[in-house]
Amino acid sequence: xxxxxxxxxxxxxxxxxxxxxxxxxxxxxxxxxxxxxxxxxxxxxxxxxxxxxxxxxxxxxxxxxxxxxxxxxxxxxxxxxxxxxxxxxxxxxxxxxxxxxxxxxxxxxxxxxxxxxxxxxxxxxxxxxxxxxxxxxxxxxxxxxxxxxxxxxxxxxxxxxxxxxxxxxxxxxxxxxxxxxxxxxxxxxxxxxxxxxxxxxxxxxxxxxxxxxxxxxxxxxxxxxxxxxxxxxxxxxxxxxxxxxxxxxxxxxxxxxxxxxxxxxxxxxxxxxxxxxxxxxxxxxxxxxxxxxxxxxxxxxxxxxxxxxxxxxxxxxxxxxxxxxxxxxxxxxxxxxxxxxxxxxxxxxxxxxxxxxxxxxxxxxxxxxxxxxxxxxxxxxxxxxxxxxxxxxxxxxxxxxxxxxxxxxxxxxxxxxxxxxxxxxxxxxxxxxxxxxxxxxxxxxxxxxxxxxxxxxxxxxxxxxxxxxxxxxxxxxxxxxxxxxxxxxxxxxxxxxxxx
Amino acid sequence: xxxxxxxxxxxxxxxxxxxxxxxxxxxxxxxxxxxxxxxxxxxxxxxxxxxxxxxxxxxxxxxxxxxxxxxxxxxxxxxxxxxxxxxxxxxxxxxxxxxxxxxxxxxxxxxxxxxxxxxxxxxxxxxxxxxxxxxxxxxxxxxxxxxxxxxxxxxxxxxxxxxxxxxxxxxxxxxxxxxxxxxxxxxxxxxxxxxxxxxxxxxxxxxxxxxxxxxxxxxxxxxxxxxxxxxxxxxxxxxxxxxxxxxxxxxxxxxxxxxxxxxxxxxxxxxxxxxxxxxxxxxxxxxxxxxxxxxxxxxxxxxxxxxxxxxxxxxxxxxxxxxxxxxxxxxxxxxxxxxxxxxxxx
Numbered sequence: 001x002x003x004x005x006x007x008x009x010x011x012x013x014x015x016x017x018x019x020x021x022x023x024x025x026x027x028x029x030x031x032x033x034x035x036x037x038x039x040x041x042x043x044x045x046x047x048x049x050x051x052x053x054x055x056x057x058x059x060x061x062x063x064x065x066x067x068x069x070x071x072x073x074x075x076x077x078x079x080x081x082x083x084x085x086x087x088x089x090x091x092x093x094x095x096x097x098x099x100x101x102x103x104x105x106x107x108x109x110x111x112x113x114x115x116x117x118x119x120x121x122x123x124x125x126x127x128x129x130x131x132x133x134x135x136x137x138x139x140x141x142x143x144x145x146x147x148x149x150x151x152x153x154x155x156x157x158x159x160x161x162x163x164x165x166x167x168x169x170x171x172x173x174x175x176x177x178x179x180x181x182x183x184x185x186x187x188x189x190x191x192x193x194x195x196x197x198x199x200x201x202x203x204x205x206x207x208x209x210x211x212x213x214x215x216x217x218x219x220x221x222x223x224x225x226x227x228x229x230x231x232x233x234x235x236x237x238x239x240x241x242x243x244x245x246x247x248x249x250x251x252x253x254x255x256x257x258x259x260x261x262x263x264x265x266x267x268x269x270x271x272x273x274x275x276x277x278x279x280x281x282x283x284x285x286x287x288x289x290x291x292x293x294x295x296x297x298x299x300x301x302x303x304x305x306x307x308x309x310x311x312x313x314x315x316x317x318x319x320x321x322x323x324x325x326x327x328x329x330x331x332x333x334x335x336x337x338x339x340x341x342x343x344x345x346x347x348x349x350x351x352x353x354x355x356x357x358x359x360x361x362x363x364x365x366x367x368x369x370x371x372x373x374x375x376x377x378x379x380x381x382x383x384x385x386x387x388x389x390x391x392x393x394x395x396x397x398x399x400x401x402x403x404x405x406x407x408x409x410x411x412x413x414x415x416x417x418x419x420x421x422x423x424x425x426x427x428x429x430x431x432x433x434x435x436x437x438x439x440x441x442x443x444x445x446x447x448x449x450x451x452x453x454x455x456x457x458x459x460x461x462x463x464x465x466x467x468x469x470x471x472x473x474x475x476x477x478x479x480x481x482x483x484x485x486x487x488x489x490x491x492x493x494x495x496x497x498x499x500x
Numbered sequence: 501x502x503x504x505x506x507x508x509x510x511x512x513x514x515x516x517x518x519x520x521x522x523x524x525x526x527x528x529x530x531x532x533x534x535x536x537x538x539x540x541x542x543x544x545x546x547x548x549x550x551x552x553x554x555x556x557x558x559x560x561x562x563x564x565x566x567x568x569x570x571x572x573x574x575x576x577x578x579x580x581x582x583x584x585x586x587x588x589x590x591x592x593x594x595x596x597x598x599x600x601x602x603x604x605x606x607x608x609x610x611x612x613x614x615x616x617x618x619x620x621x622x623x624x625x626x627x628x629x630x631x632x633x634x635x636x637x638x639x640x641x642x643x644x645x646x647x648x649x650x651x652x653x654x655x656x657x658x659x660x661x662x663x664x665x666x667x668x669x670x671x672x673x674x675x676x677x678x679x680x681x682x683x684x685x686x687x688x689x690x691x692x693x694x695x696x697x698x699x700x701x702x703x704x705x706x707x708x709x710x711x712x713x714x715x716x717x718x719x720x721x722x723x724x725x726x727x728x729x730x731x732x733x734x735x736x737x738x739x740x741x742x743x744x745x746x747x748x749x750x751x752x753x754x755x756x757x758x759x760x761x762x763x764x765x766x767x768x769x770x771x772x773x774x775x776x777x778x779x780x781x782x783x784x785x786x787x788x789x790x791x792x793x794x795x796x797x798x799x800x801x802x803x804x805x806x807x808x809x810x811x812x813x814x815x816x817x818x819x820x821x822x823x824x825x826x827x828x829x830x831x832x833x834x835x836x837x838x839x840x841x842x843x844x845x846x
Contacts, residue, residue, distance in 0.1 A: 305722065325725035335723065343719045348784060349712075357713060358724045360706035367705045411724070 005068070007032045007196045008053075008084070008165050013062035015048055020428070022048040025062070026222045028215055030165060030196040035187060037211035037228075038200045041240055041491070042291050042456035045220040046200050050169045053198070054086035055079035066165075085158030086167040089174075091150040095143035100125035102142050103157045128156040132186055148179035155186065166190065167198045172206055173292055184210050202290055204233040204497040216240055233497045234488075241458060241487035250463045251442045257281030259317065260450035261333070261419045263302070266311035271297045272474035275311070279419070279450045284441065286465030287454045289494050293471040295454045296338055299421045302452075303335035304328040315419070329358060332418035336408050336425060338454075340401070344408040347397035351389055352378035354396050355411045381410035385440055402433020409440065420444060423454045438464060458487045472496045531777035534828075535792040539799060546803040553806050560685060564677075566791075566798040567691035568593075568746045568753060572765065573772045573790045574698045575626075575742025578735045580773055581702070581715045583782030584633055584640035586736060589743045590765035591651035592625045596747025598655055601664030601757040604673055611673045618748035619741060625651060626740015630733035648766065652759075659759035666755035677752040687753060691791075694745070698738075699787040711735060715782025771818065772797055775825045797821065 006029030015023040023045045030036050040046050051057045055073035064071040066082060073079045079086065093102045100121050101108065109124065111117040125138040134152055142150060151171055158166055168187075172180045187197060187210060201207055207214060208228060216223040216239040223239045262278040272294030279285040287295045300306045302313065304322040313320055315331045322328050328335070337343040345354055355378040356363055363370050363377075378392040385406040389399060396407055405425060412420065422441065426434040441464060445451050455461050461468055468485050470478045470493040478493035547554040572589050579586045600618035603609055609617060625647070632643035666674060679686045702708035714721045714728055721728055751757045776793025778785025797818060804814045 303723075325723060326727065329725050337723055342717075343723045346713045346717045346720055348716050353709060357709070357726070360709050364706040367701065367707070369704055369706055369709065371704075 004031055006030055007067055008071075009065045010049075011063050011065075013049070013052065013059045013064070015045075015052065015057060015059050021220050023052075023059070023217075023220045026217070026220070028222065028225070030198055031213075032164070032196050033191055033194045034212045035191055035197045035199050035210050037207040037214045038198055038217065039202055039207060039214060039236060039240060040217035041202075041458070044217040044240070046217055047169065048220075049217070050086060050088075050167055050198075050200060053079065053084055053165075053167050054088075055084075080161055080163075083162060083164040084167065085154075085161060085163035085165070087151060087154045087158065087169065087171060089170045091147065091154050093142045093150055093153060096141055098139050098141055099136060099145075099153055100138040102153050103128065103138075103160055124160070125156070128159055131159065132156060133189070134182075134186070146179070147174045148176075148183065151175075151183065152186070155190075159190075163195065165196045165198070167200070169200045170202075171199070172201065172203065180206065202495050204236065204495045207236070208233060233495075234492070237488055237491045237495065237497065241491045250438075251284055251466070252446060254282040254442075254446040254448075256283050256466070257448060260315070261302070261452075262314040262317075263298075264312045264314070266298065266301065266313065267309050268297060268301055268306060269309045272471070275471075275476055277469050277476070277479070279452055281418070281448045281450050282445055283466045284445050284451045284453055284464050286461035286468040287452060287471065288456075288458065288461050288468055288490050289471035289477075291456065293494065294474040295471055296423055297474075298471075299335055299423055299452065299454060302328065302333060302421060305335075329415055329417075332416070333421065334358075334412040334415060334417040334419070335421040336405075336412060336423060338423040338427065340404050340408055345396045345404055348395065350393045350395055351382060351387065351399075351407055352392040354407055355381060355392070355414055358411060358415050377414055378410070381413050382407070384413075385410050386436065400433070402429035402436065405429055405433070405437060406440070409437075413444075417449065419450045419452070421452045421454070424456065425453070426455070426457070426460065458490055461485075461490070462487065470494050532786070532789050532792060535776065535789065535796055539792070539796050542796070542799055542803060546807065550803075550806050553803060558802065558806075560688075562795070562798050562802045563688045564685055564753070565802070566794050567685075567687040568749060569765070569768055569772060569798070570691045570791045570794045571694050571746045571749075572743050572769045573776070573794050574695050574787050575739030576769050576773050577776075577778050577785065577787050577790045578698070578702070578711065578742075579640070579739045580770075580778050580780060581711050581782055581785065582732050582735050583715045583718070584732060584735070585644065585770065585780070586626075586629060586739045587641065587644040587766050587770075588625070588629060588647040588651055589739065589769055590762045590767075591648045591655065592622055592740060592743035593747040593750060593762035593765055594759070595625065595651050595655040595658075596622050596744045597750035597757045597761045598659050598664065598759060600748045601669065601751045602658065604670055604751070605664055605668040607670070611670055614673075615748045619744045622740045622742070622744015622747060623737055624740070626737045626743070627733070629740065630736030633736060634729045634733040652763070655761075656759045661759070663756055663758035664751060669751060669755070673752055674755065675752075677749065687749060690745075690749070694742070695787055695791045702787060707731060707734065712783060715779075716784065768797070769794075771822055775821055777825070777829070779829070780826075793825075 008030040010026060010028040013023055013026045026049065038046055038049070048057060052059055055076045055078050058073070071082065094105065097105065103125050104121060109117040109120040122138050129136045129138065132152065132155065136149065136152065142153060171183060175183065191197060199211055211228050213225060213227055214231060214236060215225040216236060218240060257280055259278050260281050264276050266275040267273040275298055277285065287298070289295050297306065301308045302322065304324045304327050313322060315333065320331055322331065341347065346357065352375050356369070356374045360369055363374050375392055382389065382392055387403050387406045387410065389403065396404060399407065425441065426437050429437065441451060441453065453461065453464055462485055466482050468480045468490065469476055470490055472494055473496065477496070480489065543554070572593060576586055576589060596618045599621055600614050603614040603617060604611065629644055629647055632638045633640045677687050681689055702711065710721070710726045710731055713726060714731060718728065750761060772794035773790045774780060774793070775796060776785065776789035776791065778790055800817055800821070801814055804817065
């Protein structure tokens with residue numbers, strides 16, 4: 001890796017979404033013929049950077065150059081045209097079109113009567129796959145191909161466009177180890193042809209196997225770029241963690257009671273396996289891990305949305321079979337989902353109607369909802385959680401993110417649960433509201449609720465949880481008590497790099 | 501790794517959003533007000549052109565024509581609110597109408613018995629639709645397109661080319677449609693009562709609330725433990741019941757029933773529901789709106805007949821109204837979406 005000038009250079013790139021500064025003053029250079037790994041925690045800004053390179057987002061500030069010339073991407077099509085190909089985690093292909101059509105979609109070869117020249121199309125596509133050293137029938141529909149094969153279709157498409165820069169966003173996330181090897185062989189081959197590859201990942205073993213250089217993002221800022229040979233995985237992890245959280249409301253001491261929820265060997269095929277843990281009344285159990293490690297999936301099974309393939313669940317010491325969210329609610333288990341808009345709230349409904357939704361049948365007398373009682377209930381919980389609104393008749397859509405989250409929590413408190421599953425409860429809420437949500441969680445634990453807290457923010461987990469279970473690729477990689485947990489140790493376990 | 505933008509509530513933004521909030525509620529109400537205004541405009545214009553139009557007996561006629569469609573529209577609204585649709589309602593009305601007429605002709609069950617059997621038949625046919633959609637997970641538009649033909653086929657099978665005429669029907673039965681209570685035709689009262697009861701229950705009952713929740717945000721409905729499957733099934737049963745009620749009244753209103761009765765009614769009903777502001781993607785709209793939609797379409801039809809305009813104009817104007825209603829909805833929704841984006845809600 002000599003001191004050649006980079007083929008793609010980013011300088012001072014910043015991007016802001018509302019209150020969230022996703023990227024700030026990021027510099028990054030990609031050399032021809034290198035594999036450049038980009039690592040960082042959840043929310044560090046990797047995806048935003050990928051989307052900027054893909055032409056999906058435009059940076060607020062900073063400049064990009066390609067081969068020394070200023071680069072302005074007006075959209076994804078422009079990025080492709082200029083030779084920047086982005087391969088997203090989930091390939092965006094047309095399942096009913098053939099492999100060859102997908103590679104050349106939008107620019108199919110034509111014959112003399114302006115029809116599609118099928119033989120020319122299939123010949124060219126076959127040649128591309130031969131160049132990649134892959135056997136792939138090009139006349140079969142994409143539907144039914146494995147994710148790994150679909151990625152190859154995307155790579156073939158990139159090659160056909162003569163891409164000089166290839167951005168791969170967590171390409172190995174859903175590949176088997178054999179498929180990862182095949183992908184790495186292809187990546188090495190592309191590197192030797194002089195393609196610059198940005199490899200976004202957070203599995204340390206893979207990064208250290210394939211990459212030439214490594215850059216770390218943290219809290220939207222560029223931390224370091226170094227040759228892989230100059231770093232150890234532990235160094236990389238140290239650079240990744242250490243996010244600051246301006247205000248934090250640590251958990252107050254609470255009496256830890258009997259076991260409220262116990263999980264033994266819980267497995268959902270292909271998603272997580274052999275998960276065992278328990279959470280006691282008054283205790284907060286942190287579930288840490290990277291996105292896709294299986295944390296949300298475990299919560300969904302415990303709440304009866306998805307089904308487990310094996311394992312057992314015990315509530316208050318008794319074996320239970322949770323088949324639906326209603327079963328879970330009857331057992332006192334509730335789930336505050338990650339995505340407020342998609343799963344948490346009915347935005348068209350008022351605060352009161354949202355709060356009463358899970359128990360609307362119980363609030364009904366002779367079919368008709370008792371409005372007065374409903375309002376009393378909504379009012380009580382809104383006050384307890386300090387929801388800022390003009391009143392419980394205000395529509396949920398008119399609330400800020402933090403207050404919407406409080407309404408979601410209020411909704412569940414109205415069912416008087418014993419186990420509260422919280423999935424990224426402070427994601428996307430502003431700092432003040434975050435501290436309030438933390439105070440509420442601590443209060444609920446103090447009242448004897450057992451709480452499972454899923455969070456990607458390590459300081460949040462460290463500050464709130466009594467115990468922390470770390471998941472890596474669907475398996476429990478480590479468990480820490482409050483006192484022996486640290487950001488480095490959690491991140492090492494979460495990235496599959498378990499040191500001594 | 502997704503970064504979503506969420507606003508922090510500054511006081512000015514908050515008050516701005518509250519104003520917006522009021523406006524949005526107003527727009528929702530506006531829909532019903534809007535239909536009433538258009539209705540009044542139509543009445544005014546037609547009255548100037550043809551003074552005969554403006555008479556109690558003509559309005560009574562319009563409402564009589566509307567009443568059966570309105571009853572079916574109540575059921576259809578229930579289904580549409582859940583992001584589904586029932587295309588089979590015309591066939592259900594037809595099949596129930598003929599079956600009831602046949603029973604009455606044979607005098608085996610008496611008028612009350614025949615009516616009860618007719619309503620139950622409607623419930624059964626609706627339940628079958630519900631099974632297909634909620635349990636077998638066949639998309640509603642396909643499932644009920646299928647039963648539209650199946651139910652009509654059964655109708656032909658029973659009818660076998662015959663028809664039930666007024667002379668075959670008991671006088672008590674025929675009297676239902678022509679009777680009045682305090683000078684108001686019973687049919688109109690029945691339709692109004694059904695619509696008001698449904699409007700009240702959809703708004704205030706637990707199940708009604710849950711139906712709106714399902715249509716508005718299916719994922720959230722699932723997560724709060726709403727028995728989605730059961731409620732969608734229930735909505736189809738209610739729709740079948742409404743179509744069944746309309747079916748048993750059909751013979752009384754029109755005096756004769758053949759195998760083609762109520763063919764194409766489903767499209768009139770869906771038109772009424774859509775013009776009435778019920779979102780075809782579920783989650784919003786009211787029974788009152790749907791009934792007003794039916795009244796508007798029937799008034800225009802009546803007006804065009806009085807003005808001696810051709811069938812072509814009737815259909816063209818119906819079509820134009822549907823497009824106008826849906827277009828206005830889309831425009832308003834898009835407009836407010838843009839404002840919400842600008843104030844930074846999402």
